[in-house]
Amino acid sequence: MSQLWEYAPAPESRDIANLKPSYKMFVDGKFVEGSGEPLKTINPGTEEVLAEVSTASPSDVDTAVKAARRAYDRVWGRMAGTERAKYIYRIARLIQERSRELAVLESLDNGKPIKESRDVDVPTAAAHFFYHAGWADKLPYAGYGPDPRPLGVAGQVIPWNFPLLMAAWKIAPALATGNTVVLKPAETTPLTALVLAEIIQQADLPPGVVNILPGAGDIGAALVEHADVDKIAFTGSTEVGKLIQRQLAGTGKKLTLELGGKAANIVFDDAPIDQAVEGIVNGIFFNQGHVCCAGSRLLLQESIAEEFLEKLRVRVSTLRVGDPLDKNTDVGAINSREQLTRIQELTAAGEAEGAERWTSSCPLPDKGFYFAPTVFSGVSQAMRIAREEIFGPVLSVLTFRTPDEAVAKANNTPYGLSAGIWTDKGSRILWAAQKMRAGVVWANTFNRFDPTAPFGGYQESGFGREGGRAGLEAYLDV
Amino acid sequence: MSENRISLGKTETRIPVAKTYKLYIGGKFPRSESARSYPVTDSKGAFLANAAQGSRKDARDAVSAARKAFAGWSGATAYNRGQVLYRVAEVLEGRREQFAAEVSAAEGVGAKKAQALVDTAIDRWVWYAGWTDKIAAVLGSSNPVAGPYFSFSTPEPTGVVAVLAPQQSSLLGLISVVAPVIASGNTAVVVTSQDRPLPAITLSEVLATSDLPGGVVNLLTGRTAEIAPWLASHADVNALDLTGAPEAIRGDLERAAAGTVKRVLRVRGGEDFGREPDIGRLRAYLETKTVWHPMGV
Numbered sequence: 126m127s128q129l130w131e132y133a134p135a136p137e138s139r140d141i142a143n144l145k146p147s148y149k150m151f152v153d154g155k156f157v158e159g160s161g162e163p164l165k166t167i168n169p170g171t172e173e174v175l176a177e178v179s180t181a182s183p184s185d186v187d188t189a190v191k192a193a194r195r196a197y198d199r200v201w202g203r204m205a206g207t208e209r210a211k212y213i214y215r216i217a218r219l220i221q222e223r224s225r226e227l228a229v230l231e232s233l234d235n236g237k238p239i240k241e242s243r244d245v246d247v248p249t250a251a252a253h254f255f256y257h258a259g260w261a262d263k264l265p266y267a268g269y270g271p272d273p274r275p276l277g278v279a280g281q282v283i284p285w286n287f288p289l290l291m292a293a294w295k296i297a298p299a300l301a302t303g304n305t306v307v308l309k310p311a312e313t314t315p316l317t318a319l320v321l322a323e324i325i326q327q328a329d330l331p332p333g334v335v336n337i338l339p340g341a342g343d344i345g346a347a348l349v350e351h352a353d354v355d356k357i358a359f360t361g362s363t364e365v366g367k368l369i370q371r372q373l374a375g376t377g378k379k380l381t382l383e384l385g386g387k388a389a390n391i392v393f394d395d396a397p398i399d400q401a402v403e404g405i406v407n408g409i410f411f412n413q414g415h416v417c418c419a420g421s422r423l424l425l426q427e428s429i430a431e432e433f434l435e436k437l438r439v440r441v442s443t444l445r446v447g448d449p450l451d452k453n454t455d456v457g458a459i460n461s462r463e464q465l466t467r468i469q470e471l472t473a474a475g476e477a478e479g480a481e482r483w484t485s486s487c488p489l490p491d492k493g494f495y496f497a498p499t500v501f502s503g504v505s506q507a508m509r510i511a512r513e514e515i516f517g518p519v520l521s522v523l524t525f526r527t528p529d530e531a532v533a534k535a536n537n538t539p540y541g542l543s544a545g546i547w548t549d550k551g552s553r554i555l556w557a558a559q560k561m562r563a564g565v566v567w568a569n570t571f572n573r574f575d576p577t578a579p580f581g582g583y584q585e586s587g588f589g590r591e592g593g594r595a596g597l598e599a600y601l602d603v
Numbered sequence: 604m605s606e607n608r609i610s611l612g613k614t615e616t617r618i619p620v621a622k623t624y625k626l627y628i629g630g631k632f633p634r635s636e637s638a639r640s641y642p643v644t645d646s647k648g649a650f651l652a653n654a655a656q657g658s659r660k661d662a663r664d665a666v667s668a669a670r671k672a673f674a675g676w677s678g679a680t681a682y683n684r685g686q687v688l689y690r691v692a693e694v695l696e697g698r699r700e701q702f703a704a705e706v707s708a709a710e711g712v713g714a715k716k717a718q719a720l721v722d723t724a725i726d727r728w729v730w731y732a733g734w735t736d737k738i739a740a741v742l743g744s745s746n747p748v749a750g751p752y753f754s755f756s757t758p759e760p761t762g763v764v765a766v767l768a769p770q771q772s773s774l775l776g777l778i779s780v781v782a783p784v785i786a787s788g789n790t791a792v793v794v795t796s797q798d799r800p801l802p803a804i805t806l807s808e809v810l811a812t813s814d815l816p817g818g819v820v821n822l823l824t825g826r827t828a829e830i831a832p833w834l835a836s837h838a839d840v841n842a843l844d845l846t847g848a849p850e851a852i853r854g855d856l857e858r859a860a861a862g863t864v865k866r867v868l869r870v871r872g873g874e875d876f877g878r879e880p881d882i883g884r885l886r887a888y889l890e891t892k893t894v895w896h897p898m899g900v
Binding site for chain 1: 681682685686689726729730732733734736737740741753879882896897898899900
């Protein structure tokens with residue numbers, strides 16, 4: 126079998142990323158040296174240092190917020206929507222033009238396979254700007270009254286799993302609605318956000334409209350606490366989300382949170398099995414499982430469980446783990462040593478609690494952070510691997526007998542970001558979708574993202590939506 | 604073209620190449636099959652060019668091209684249509700000066716006013732480009748029916764739309780009536796302003812080089828009163844925009860349209876195209892489709 130699947134390596138050239146030895150933060154239209162301790166960002170696929178990045182200090186946060194406030198008061202907040210739209214369209218076009226460079230840089234800094242950064246992250250980021258550009262001069266039609274107003278300065282903190290895409294999800298709607306932005310990218314993945322800053326400069330946006338401050342969690346906290354920020358948007362862990370919600374209590378600042386998840390992917394006995402196997406694989410191994418909406422709990426109807434697991438293992442064993450820049454790679458590198466340790470710790474807990482572990486015997490590179498795709502069966506709802514977000518290429522398989530039981534198990538979580546349903550019966554899809562306590566429900570597909578489709582969670586997966594008409598609310602004073 | 608004449612006598616001045624203005628059908632630029640043309644003059648009566656005088660047969664060819672393009676254009680994703688239409692705006696911007704000169708000649712307005720009209724026309728096109736992937740979210744609905752059914756309604760393009768473009772506003776008016784037709788996935792057969800057709804023909808050159816599939820927009824120059832009745836009665840036309848219809852035949856056109864129950868937009872040409880429109884022109888060419896599906900284990 127392995128003989129059948131030999132591929133020659135097909136690596137993207139690292140030169141395409143135009144990697145620079147050092148990167149600066151972007152404040153008030155200029156790239157400036159931050160007064161924080163510079164950080165070294167590494168390639169998780171090789172553990173080599175990619176570049177040195179200057180970081181912000183709390184006083185830099187204040188400078189950036191002041192610049193954003195000035196830009197809001199003097200230019201952006203009062204600019205006609207028609208004109209704002211044209212700036213945002215420019216950003217969309219520049220991302221499209223520099224898409225290959227951005228894709229390679231993203232894979233270098235994040236570790237995700239190039240085919241994903243190339244086919245998902247970058248084009249979806251461009252689409253987000255394109256879509257929201259069109260809203261800038263149509264806000265009276267969005268359903269928030271005849272003349273909905275912006276909030277002011279938006280502070281945005283984003284995670285490392287989709288660095289450029291999350292920046293787009295945050296910046297595009299904020300700009301379209303007339304807000305200005307101070308954004309903090311994740312500590313381990315600052316590079317594409319800083320190239321986006323370059324693009325924003327090329328698009329000739331007025332200085333201060335977008336400011337990008339690399340840094341660690343303390344800079345995110347300083348941004349959240351800053352008295353002159355009107356709105357906070359955070360994507361990241363539920364733990365930090367709760368902290369932010371507490372911090373903002375009583376301040377009157379508007380908050381949206383997109384947090385963790387432990388999504389159930391339910392496969393009924395009448396599902397198209399091969400299609401479902403592909404979807405389950407995509408649902409958990411896409412982006413190494415570093416996806417808040419990943420289908421990390423597989424719920425199999427008992428009558429097909431054995432057959433399904435067999436097919437699933439065969440399929441997972443063909444996944445190619447390795448060099449993120451290789452176009453044949455299916456699963457790339459875990460983003461950081463810290464994350465790898467967490468995945469190892471949770472999988473060890475799964476074994477200790479008595480789940481049956483199966484791990485693909487695929488070869489792993491000697492250097493870099495890698496974790497072989499792993500499937501746990503015989504998982505019970507009480508186990509940590511059924512309750513906690515692993516954020517890695519690890520699938521926990523549970524079984525059910527009746528549709529009601531499937532729904533009960535799927536909803537048995539404090540999270541509520543997404544869910545998957547696999548069945549050939551349309552009425553059952555709609556029934557189950559209605560029962561799911563989750564913000565996004567995919568049926569016979571998984572991990573679909575589109576700027577027109579609102580995304581966000583129920584319960585402890587956060588509140589507020591990104592994308593679509595609903596997503597505009599997060600940045601409007603309504 | 605007036606400056607061309609001035610230079611004719613001066614041997615040291617280069618003689619410009621004059622353009623032949625033709626129809627735009629199915630992505631191609633044919634002359635009228637009738638081999639007729641008519642002189643187009645500027646606002647002071649000076650000769651600008653000959654335009655093709657479209658015939659009944661040209662109109663039929665245009666409808667057939669529009670029908671052929673409908674499946675692909677209406678079936679394209681809204682995102683794709685938005686990208687294509689935005690591309691049109693980019694190419695329009697590149698011809699800003701040319702359009703300003705043509706609008707100035709056609710409408711007899713000064714250079715500054717002409718430029719402002721062109722700028723508004725480009726922004727108008729961008730405005731409609733942004734609607735492609737939003738109109739469904741604004742006009743569609745999920746219907747909370749009283750039963751175990753999932754029901755939703757979604758706007759869909761009506762089909763081939765015949766547009767009688769405004770007679771006065773040669774570019775801004777034209778764009779304001781054409782863009783909403785195609786933004787939602789319809790295809791168009793447009794009869795341009797009869798006496799001011801040249802900016803429309805230049806627009807067709809922009810459309811032909813902007814990734815817009817051939818046949819999505821077809822432009823006919825000629826006598827509006829001659830061509831319009833054939834479009835109004837054509838069985839393969841789904842909707843008719845009377846904006847530029849001569850007053851005397853509006854009733855006849857509406858009656859002819861009843862033959863195949865066409866949707867008729869009865870706006871008169873006097874509207875102020877400089878003002879930002881509402882979504883009335885988008886709505887005019889949309890059907891609402893309601894889908895039901897049972898819900899249950």
